[in-house]
Structure formats: structure tokens, C-alpha cells
Amino acid sequence: xxxxxxxxxxxxxxxxxxxxxxxxxxxxxxxxxxxxxxxxxxxxxxxxxxxxxxxxxxxxxxxxxxxxxxxxxxxxxxxxxxxxxxxxxxxxxxxxxxxxxxxxxxxxxxxxxxxxxxxxxxxxxxxxxxxxxxxxxxxxxxxxxxxxxxxxxxxxxxxxxxxxxxxxxxxxxxxxxxxxxxxxxxxxxxxxxxxxxxxxxxxxxxxxxxxxxxxxxxxxxxxxxxxxxxxxxxxxxxxxxxxxxxxxxxxxxxxxxxxxxxxxxxxxxxxxxxxxxxxxxxxxxxxxxxxxxxxxxxxxxxxxxxxxxxxxxxxxxxxxxxxxxxxxxxxxxxxxxxxxxxxxxxxxxxxxxxxxxxxxxxxxxxxxxxxxxxxxxxxxxxxxxxxxxxxxxxxxxxxxxxxxxxxxxxxxxxxxxxxxxxxxxxxxxxxxxxxxxxxxxxxxxxxxxxxxxxxxxxxxxxxxxxxxxxxxxxxxxxxxxxxxxxxxxxxxxx
Ligand SMILES: CC(=O)N[C@H]1[C@@H](OP(=O)(O)OP(=O)(O)OC[C@H]2O[C@@H](n3ccc(=O)[nH]c3=O)[C@H](O)[C@@H]2O)O[C@H](CO)[C@@H](O)[C@@H]1O[C@H](C)C(=O)N[C@@H](C)C(=O)N[C@H](CCC(=O)O)C(=O)O
Ligand SMILES: Nc1ncnc2c1ncn2[C@@H]1O[C@H](COP(=O)(O)OP(=O)(O)OP(=O)(O)O)[C@@H](O)[C@H]1O
Numbered sequence: 001x002x003x004x005x006x007x008x009x010x011x012x013x014x015x016x017x018x019x020x021x022x023x024x025x026x027x028x029x030x031x032x033x034x035x036x037x038x039x040x041x042x043x044x045x046x047x048x049x050x051x052x053x054x055x056x057x058x059x060x061x062x063x064x065x066x067x068x069x070x071x072x073x074x075x076x077x078x079x080x081x082x083x084x085x086x087x088x089x090x091x092x093x094x095x096x097x098x099x100x101x102x103x104x105x106x107x108x109x110x111x112x113x114x115x116x117x118x119x120x121x122x123x124x125x126x127x128x129x130x131x132x133x134x135x136x137x138x139x140x141x142x143x144x145x146x147x148x149x150x151x152x153x154x155x156x157x158x159x160x161x162x163x164x165x166x167x168x169x170x171x172x173x174x175x176x177x178x179x180x181x182x183x184x185x186x187x188x189x190x191x192x193x194x195x196x197x198x199x200x201x202x203x204x205x206x207x208x209x210x211x212x213x214x215x216x217x218x219x220x221x222x223x224x225x226x227x228x229x230x231x232x233x234x235x236x237x238x239x240x241x242x243x244x245x246x247x248x249x250x251x252x253x254x255x256x257x258x259x260x261x262x263x264x265x266x267x268x269x270x271x272x273x274x275x276x277x278x279x280x281x282x283x284x285x286x287x288x289x290x291x292x293x294x295x296x297x298x299x300x301x302x303x304x305x306x307x308x309x310x311x312x313x314x315x316x317x318x319x320x321x322x323x324x325x326x327x328x329x330x331x332x333x334x335x336x337x338x339x340x341x342x343x344x345x346x347x348x349x350x351x352x353x354x355x356x357x358x359x360x361x362x363x364x365x366x367x368x369x370x371x372x373x374x375x376x377x378x379x380x381x382x383x384x385x386x387x388x389x390x391x392x393x394x395x396x397x398x399x400x401x402x403x404x405x406x407x408x409x410x411x412x413x414x415x416x417x418x419x420x421x422x423x424x425x426x427x428x429x430x431x432x433x434x435x436x437x438x439x440x441x442x443x444x445x446x447x448x449x450x451x452x453x454x455x456x457x458x459x460x461x462x463x464x465x466x467x468x469x470x471x472x473x474x475x476x477x478x479x480x481x482x483x484x485x486x487x488x489x490x491x492x493x494x
Contacts, residue, residue: 001026001096003041003066007080009091016072016079024066024078029096029158030059031089038063041092043158045085046070052085068092086187090157094191100164101193104134104172107314108179108189110223111200111242113360114307115153115178117299118200120335121311125328126174129320134167136160137178139336139466143170154183161191174318181219182209189226196314197223197255198240200306202247203359209387217247224255240313242306243268260289260317262309264302270313272305279349279371284308290316293326298333301367303360337465339364342485348374348453350489352481354465356383356410358393361462365401372458375403377449380462381442382424384415384471391420395427402460404452405436408445410463411471442470443484450488461485 003024007013015021027039033055036042042059044067045052056064056073066078070085082088094101107122109115116138123133123142134143136155141148141163148163154177155163167175183189202217227237238259241251243266252261262270272284274294281298282305297304308329315325334340342350351368355361361380368376378398382391398405407424409417417440428436439445449459461481464470470479 003078003080006041006092006095007068009095010080010082010088012083013088014072014081016081017077021066021078026066026096029093031156031158033059033062033064036062036064038065040064041066041068043067043085043089044069044073045089084187087190090161090187090189090191093157093161097161097165098168099193100161100168101175101191103168104164104175105196105318106192106194107174107176107196107198108192108194108223109176109198109200109310110179110181110184110220111198112203112357113363114200114303114310116354117304117307117335117338118198118310118314119176119178121307121329121332122174122176122314124332125311125315125320125325126176126318128324128328128331129315131173132171134164134170134172134175135177136163136175143167143172146170152183153178153180154188156186157188157191160188164192179223181216184222185209185215185219189223194223194227195236196238196240196259196317197227197257198310198314199224199242199245199251199255200310201242201245201359202251203357217250221251221254224251224257227255227257238317240310240317242310244306260313262306262313264305264309268309270309270316272309275302275305277301277367277370286312288312288316288322291322293322295326296330298330299335300339300371301363303363303367304339337467337482339367340465340482342482342489344486344489346450346453346489346493347455348457348459350450350459350461350485352461352465352485354467355380355462356394358390358397361394362397362401364460364462365397368458368460369401372456374456374458375454376401377404377406377453377457377459378402378462379406379408379442379445379449379459381408381410381412381417382420382463383411384413384417384420386413388423391423392426395424399427399431399435403435404449405431406445406449407436407438408442409440409470410442411467413471414473442479442481443488446481446484447488447491450485450492459485 026041031043031045036059042064068080138153237257239255243261243263260269274285276283355364469476
């Protein structure tokens with residue numbers, strides 16, 4: 001593509017070395033100098049660790065034929081200077097990849113918890129409805145049955161648009177993506193043409209990145225105000241909102257498009273009642289503007305009912321019949337690392353769950369408490385270099401619902417495990433000695449839980465869920481809670 005065509009949508013730009021620019025053809029886009037190829041446009045992104053402008057010369061040496069930057073560089077190459085790279089990049093990435101999201105039915109899901117689970121439910125429903133699906137989220141990217149690794153829940157704009165382009169080439173019709181607050185704040189999804197924007201819930205998280213809860217909320221709400229700028233037929237753009245969330249009104253005010261609300265407590269278009277929570281899954285009846293039905297999930301917990309309601313709302317808005325939605329939801333076996341049972345024949349229950357916020361931990365523990373009369377043993381930690389204020393909050397939740405809390409490490413990153421655990425331990429200062437223990441090493445913590453477990457006890461191993469690594473320092477080491485639990489049970493049995 002001609003550079004001049006590529007940058008044509010940018011309103012504010014200065015062109016440096018313009019005498020050379022008319023002929024420049026762009027063969028690829030990248031913001032990583034190590035990935036530059038001959039004919040690349042290199043985008044200089046000021047990062048959190050380093051400044052991409054410092055790599056512009058490397059990029060040119062590697063074959064970049066033009067630069068897009070926030071300041072003029074002393075390099076004899078065509079340069080496009082824009083006020084904000086973060087805002088410009090999604091726009092040119094969208095153009096470079098021929099506006100792929102305009103050809104997709106694009107569903108964006110935001111909220112503190114429930115995004116990944118809801119994408120799985122929606123994917124299943126649309127597959128059963130005969131549509132080819134694409135999914136981008138925390139666990140991976142999926143196109144039909146193919147899986148691809150992802151670095152971020154919501155990838156940076158170039159990868160994101162490249163992924164959408166690949167989806168279009170592979171004839172995907174419905175794409176469902178998790179939209180993180182980071183992505184919204186950093187404008188990663190600015191080039192996306194969403195058809196449905198979904199809000200699951202809002203609780204505390206990510207205060208390492210957002211300076212306050214208010215800013216975190218404002219970032220999330222951008223998904224809904226953005227819908228108003230969408231390309232195409234406005235009447236076909238919808239919002240789906242959780243009417244029970246305390247922040248519902250805030251998101252409703254940001255959401256200028258019509259759509260469905262869902263809930264259990266407050267008035268809602270899609271409303272569940274008669275909820276029965278069982279270890280084998282939650283059962284409920286749902287009323288919708290298009291009829292009522294009973295649904296028997298294979299996933300437990302009131303929070304699973306909420307995720308199912310969001311998926312019902314999305315699917316009904318796209319014309320999927322309620323009978324098909326019911327059958328699909330009932331067939332979903334679960335989501336990796338979300339309330340996932342580890343069963344190798346032991347006489348107690350082990351559940352691995354991705355809960356890593358106070359709210360999600362509380363939901364999971366409440367669910368377990370609801371159907372277990374025996375002891376609850378919770379193994380958990382908190383991530384290093386991330387929101388510190390949630391540490392005592394998670395400690396309090398574990399103390400409240402668990403008979404025994406085992407406090408351990410969970411991706412300590414560059415922080416000292418002991419000091420992370422100290423922050424959590426604040427919650428236990430008045431707790432009885434027998435109700436908690438700190439064990440820095442996660443494997444030993446899981447082994448301890450398994451060793452003390454008695455018949456019908458429930459062990460919850462929280463925080464890592466589907467993750468297959470532990471991040472210590474800046475290194476990722478192989479680590480899987482599910483495998484560690486299996487090894488611990490086998491060791492106990494020997
Ligand atoms: C805070 C944040 O968002 N960081 C993201 C950011 O990294 P960074 O700002 O540190 O980048 P940097 O290393 O300073 O590099 C700046 C620029 O210089 C370039 N560079 C760098 C070195 C070099 O030799 N040459 C070169 O060109 C880099 O390619 C980059 O363009 O840009 C990277 C590349 O796109 C991202 O992978 C990285 O996400 C990291 C992994 C991360 O942890 N992000 C989290 C905070 C995040 O975004 N999380 C949300 C969801 C969380 C949730 O819901 O739980 C997500 O959407 O994933
Ligand atoms: N609707 C919900 N409300 C509250 N908690 C939930 C909900 N759905 C799932 N959870 C809890 O949150 C954890 C994470 O769920 P899920 O991965 O679906 O959310 P997410 O929004 O994708 O999270 P993340 O942004 O951290 O990847 C689950 O393991 C479960 O403990």
C-alpha cells in the first residue's frame with residue numbers, strides 16, 4: 001500500500017522528508033524493530049519500559065522505509081509525525097488490513113470478571129448456529145478449531161488488526177473479543193467496528209495501571225461510547241449490560257445504543273430466577289423478550305448464571321433461537337481453569353480457579369460454601385508488580401469463607417514473595433492460628449493442602465487457573481496448578 005494512502009485518515013500529521021514520500025510503498029507494519037522487514041513502516045511507540053523512538057535507527061537498518069513517530073528523528077527516512085502514536089496506530093492498522101472488522105460481526109466484552117467465560121459460551125452458541133467463529137482473549141486466539149498463542153488479553157493494535165484480517169481470510173463471520181481496560185486506555189481497539197458491546201461487572205482490579213477506580217471505570221466505559229462512532233448501520237449496533245451491577249447506571253449512561261439488559265435481582269430484559277446451585281452445575285429459568293426456558297449448566301455458581309445471561313442476550317440480539325441457545329449452553333463442559341475440577345479418584349474435591357480479585361474469589365468461595373458442608377481449604381497468592389491494594393482484600397475474603405487459608409506465591413515477578421505474602425497477611429492478624437499458614441513455595445502449598453484434606457473437604461486452588469507458568473523475576477517457568485494437584489494426590493497415596 002502507498003504510504004500516502006495509508007496515512008490519509010490521520011487528521012493531524014507532519015510529513016518529514018516529504019520529497020521522498022510519494023513513491024514509498026508499505027509492505028508491513030510493526031512497532032518492534034526486531035520484527036522489521038524490508039518495506040516495513042516502523043511505529044515508534046513510547047512504552048512503559050523503553051521508548052520505541054530509540055529503536056528507529058535499528059528499524060531503518062533492518063529495512064524500514066518510513067517511520068511514524070511523535071517527534072522528528074535525525075534519520076534520513078520519510079517520517080510521519082503525529083501527536084499521539086497510540087491514537088494513530090489503530091487507525092492505520094485498520095486501514096492497512098482493509099478494515100477487517102467491518103466484515104465481521106464483532107462482539108466486544110468488557111468487565112472485571114467473566115469475560116473469558118462469556119466468550120467461550122458465545123463461541124459455542126454461534127458455532128452451533130452454523131457460523132464460523134473467531135475468539136481473542138486471555139487464554140488464546142481461536143479461529144474455528146485452530147488455536148494461536150496471545151501475549152495480551154487484547155493484543156496491541158497491529159497484531160489485533162492482523163488477527164482480524166486473518167479471521168476474514170479464513171471466512172470467520174462472528175468474532176468475540178475480550179476488551180481489557182488496558183486496551184481501552186491505550187486505544188488498542190480504536191480501529192475496531194464493534195457490533196455489540198457487553199458489560200459483565202465492575203469491581204476492583206488493575207490499580208497498578210489505572211490511577212483510581214474511577215479511571216478504571218472510565219476506561220471500561222469507552223467501549224460503549226465508542227459504539228456511537230461505529231461504521232455502518234447504527235440501528236444494528238447493540239449494548240448488553242448487567243442490570244444488577246452497582247455501576248449499571250454509569251455504563252448505561254455511556255451506552256448510547258439500544259440493546260438488552262440482564263440480571264437476577266433487578267428489572268432486566270433477560271432475567272433468571274429459580275436458581276439452584278449444585279456442584280454439578282447451576283440450574284435456572286430465564287425469561288426473555290423471545291420466550292422462557294429452563295437451562296441446566298454444567299458450570300456452578302451464580303456468577304456462571306450471569307455469564308450465561310450475557311451470552312443469551314448477545315445471541316438473541318443476533319437472531320439465534322432460544323431453543324438452540326439452551327442446548328448449546330447446556331453442552332458447554334466448562335472453561336479451562338475456571339472452576340475446573342481435578343479428579344484422580346481422591347475422596348475430597350479439588351477445584352482450580354482463575355479467581356485473582358477479591359470479588360471473583362468471593363464468588364467462587366460463596367459457591368463452594370453453598371454446597372459443601374465440609375471444610376474449605378483455600379490456596380492462593382497475589383501477583384507481584386500488580387495492584388497491591390487487592391492483597392489484604394483477597395486475604396479477608398479467604399479468611400471469611402475458608403476453614404484453612406494457605407497463602408503462597410502467584411507470579412511474584414520482580415517482587416519478593418515474602419513481602420507480597422506480608423501484604424496479604426495483614427488480613428489474618430486476628431485470625432486463629434489454625435486457620436491459616438503461609439508457605440512461600442506454591443508446589444509445597446498445594447501439597448500441604450492435599451496432605452491435610454480429609455474426606456469430602458474442598459480444596460480451592462485460586463489465581464492461576466489455565467496458566468501453565470509461574471513468573472519469577474522476568475522469567476516464565478513451567479507451572480500448572482492442575483498438574484501439581486494431581487502429583488500431590490499421587491504422592492499422598494504412595
Ligand atoms: C503495560 C502494558 O500494557 N505493556 C504492554 C506494552 O509493553 P511496554 O509498554 O513495556 O513496551 P516496551 O517494552 O516499553 O516497548 C516500547 C516499544 O518499543 C519497542 N521495542 C522495544 C525493544 C526493541 O529492541 N525494539 C523495539 O522496537 C517495542 O516493540 C514497543 O513497541 O507493549 C507490549 C507490546 O505490545 C505489551 O505486550 C505489553 O503488555 C504487557 C505484557 C502486559 O503485561 N500488559 C498488561 C498490563 C495488559 O495489557 N493486560 C491486559 C489485560 C489484563 C487483564 O484483564 O487481566 C491485556 O489486555 O493483556
Ligand atoms: N460473572 C462473573 N462475576 C464474578 N466473578 C466471575 C464471573 N465469571 C467468572 N468469575 C470468576 O472470575 C474468574 C475469572 O473469570 P474469567 O476468566 O471468565 O474472567 P475475565 O474477565 O476474563 O478475567 P481476566 O480479565 O482476569 O482474564 C473465574 O475463575 C471466576 O472465579
